Amino acid sequence: MKRANQLQPLSRQHHLGLNLSRHAKECIDEPAEISKHWLNITGYLKEMEHHFRIEDNLIVDALRPYQDSKPEVASVLNTLDEQHKALHALMEEGESSESSQSNPITVTQVRELATLLYDHIRFEERELFPIVESCLTEAELDTIYEASPDSIKRSDENR
Numbered sequence: 001m002k003r004a005n006q007l008q009p010l011s012r013q014h015h016l017g018l019n020l021s022r023h024a025k026e027c028i029d030e031p032a033e034i035s036k037h038w039l040n041i042t043g044y045l046k047e048m049e050h051h052f053r054i055e056d057n058l059i060v061d062a063l064r065p066y067q068d069s070k071p072e073v074a075s076v077l078n079t080l081d082e083q084h085k086a087l088h089a090l091m092e093e094g095e096s097s098e099s100s101q102s103n104p105i106t107v108t109q110v111r112e113l114a115t116l117l118y119d120h121i122r123f124e125e126r127e128l129f130p131i132v133e134s135c136l137t138e139a140e141l142d143t144i145y146e147a148s149p150d151s152i153k154r155s156d157e158n159r
């Protein structure tokens with residue numbers, strides 16, 4: 001397989017998230033729009049649990065040996081961890097206030113979550129993935145590809 005094609009399934013999932021979050025960032029203050037965009041983003045995040053696990057486990061484990069010698073690796077690992085936690089915290093905060101106190105989600109919450117998701121995906125594509133491509137061995141990249149969901153792979157890329 002061509003080097004870094006192994007990251008294509010994850011990138012395809014990113015592409016979908018960028019589209020959803022770009023629209024949700026522009027959400028207007030209107031109940032139907034707020035709930036539509038909130039569901040789009042939280043639904044996407046829930047479907048991406050497996051994607052997050054690949055990043056938090058396979059990618060983080062493979063990069064960790066370089067973090068002492070390469071400051072840029074230490075920096076992307078920190079950012080990745082902070083952003084994944086922040087995304088989950090914002091989503092859970094919204095869902096618990098919504099269910100326990102019957103507080104409707106606000107347009108601010110939608111835009112905040114959408115902006116975080118958008119910035120996070122841009123960070124992964126522009127900063128994290130280039131480092132992953134340069135540091136990981138072919139075998140480590142293959143493992144990431146194997147772990148990615150079959151539904152997002154293409155029949156012609158495994159060559």
Ligand SMILES: [Fe+2]
Nearest residue numbers: 014051055124
């Ligand atoms: Fe990601």
